[in-house]
Amino acid sequence: MAAETDENSSTLSPEAAFAVLGNETRFTILQTLWELYEPDDPANVVKFSDLYDSEDTVTFSDLYDRVGYGDSGNFNYHLEKLVGHFVRRTEDGYELTQAGLEIAQAVIAGTVRECPSIDTATIDEGCPRCGAPIVSDYENHHLAVSCSRCSGIWQDSTGENGVLFTLPFPPTGLSGRTAEEAFHATLAYNLNRIRSFIDGVCPNCSSAVEESLDVCTTHEPGDEGGCPRCNRQHAIEVSEICRQCKTVARGPLTIAILAAPVVTAFYYDHGVEHRFASWETFRRAQTVDEEILETDPLRVRLTVTVEGDTLRLTLDETLNVVDIVRGTSNSAQ
Known part of the structure; x- marks a missing residue:
């Protein structure tokens, strides 16, 4: 496989990236290359290192036929807009770059073919505060878990108690999982991301992150609800922010400290x-x-x-x- 040229090592500003991707034909090209991407190909484990010969490359004519565009000249124009950052051109044809692959994966994670969902369900785990059954509910790409009896850990913005956690979880994660399996997968997904934040690396874009503490110095949580000042049972929260891609995580310091060796x-x-x-x-x-x-x-x-x-x-x-x-x-x- 040919080594990368300068065109394949370019960088784009966020504005330029949005402009390049804001075209239906270009996005269809990325989708087509993603559909041809084979995760079992060993070349994709260490992509573009030339340690393995990739089998994912597609010739111009094959890609043109698969996309189904009617004008080869105009199709080439759109393809060239992607080459260098989202698409890699080699002697054998075209394939996704890492950035192109991640764009496709982000879309796949947020959209699904069958729109899986789970109904409100009781989870076979006891509330860590009172031992009562806990209940999970999935809405707006978030899994919300609450206690069926006590005031939980947070008081939400509507003033209701009982919340244990509300965490993001892509809808694709629901496929093939029961409510209980989705509950444990949500925690594994988010806590692994939090551990990356704690190590100073954004789990989305790998940039450095800013870490700060939010301390409620007049903390007075009650038995029937959170502190009237901060609406939570815990006094100290950790905030993790990536200024590059605006990914954020926030939660009790008592959770973050449990990642310490x-x-x-x-x-x-x-x-x-x-x-x-x-x-x-x-x-x-x-x-x-x-x-x-x-x-x-x-x-x-x-x-x-x-x-x-x-x-x-x-x-x-x-x-x-x-x-x-x-x-x-x-x-x-």
Whole structure:
């Protein structure tokens, strides 16, 4: 396979990318190349490295016939607009670049052929606060899970309690899954993305991310609802933002801290296999104690307890762990 030329290494601004893709014929070309893309081809594992010979390339005439465009000259004009960023031209023909593949995958993730859905269902897991059955509902590409009895963890914008979490989940993820399987898949999907954010890498575009804390310094959650100031049970939330593609994640610090290796090791020392991307992480996060030690500079302490033993982690405003103390639950503070 021919090596890439300069035309295949160009970059586009967001405005230029939208302009290139804002044409039905060009998008049909990407869709056609995606339909011919073979994920089993080993060349696609390390795409464009020339370690393997790709079998995904399509000749101009074959691509022209498959798209069904009536004017070969005008078709070539649209194809050339894609070459360099979304489509790669080789000696053997044309294939998707990584950017072209990701555009197609994003469309496939958000649109489905059969519009799968799930009805409101009771999940065979107990609420981490009161143990009552939890209920899931899917709407607007989000899975919402709430407690059937208690006030949950959040109070939503309408003032209703009971919310445990509402997380995005592409509709394609519902295909072939029961309500309970979709529940666990939603957590795995989102917690894996959150772990990437915690590592400083946007899970969508790989850019660096900004991390900050939202601390409710007058936190007073009630038994029948969230704090009147922040509408939540937890006092400290982490905000993760990618300024490049505007992907965002936000959630309790008590969840984020469970991705720390020292916490995983602490659980392991007590015979507990801690998998971060799971319902167990969400459940365990509700048992982590949080305490604001100082506000200027900010210092917060999170305490993880297992079988009477404690792991106390002190964090600064940048979420760096500045102190670690292991002891028993009745040890001196």
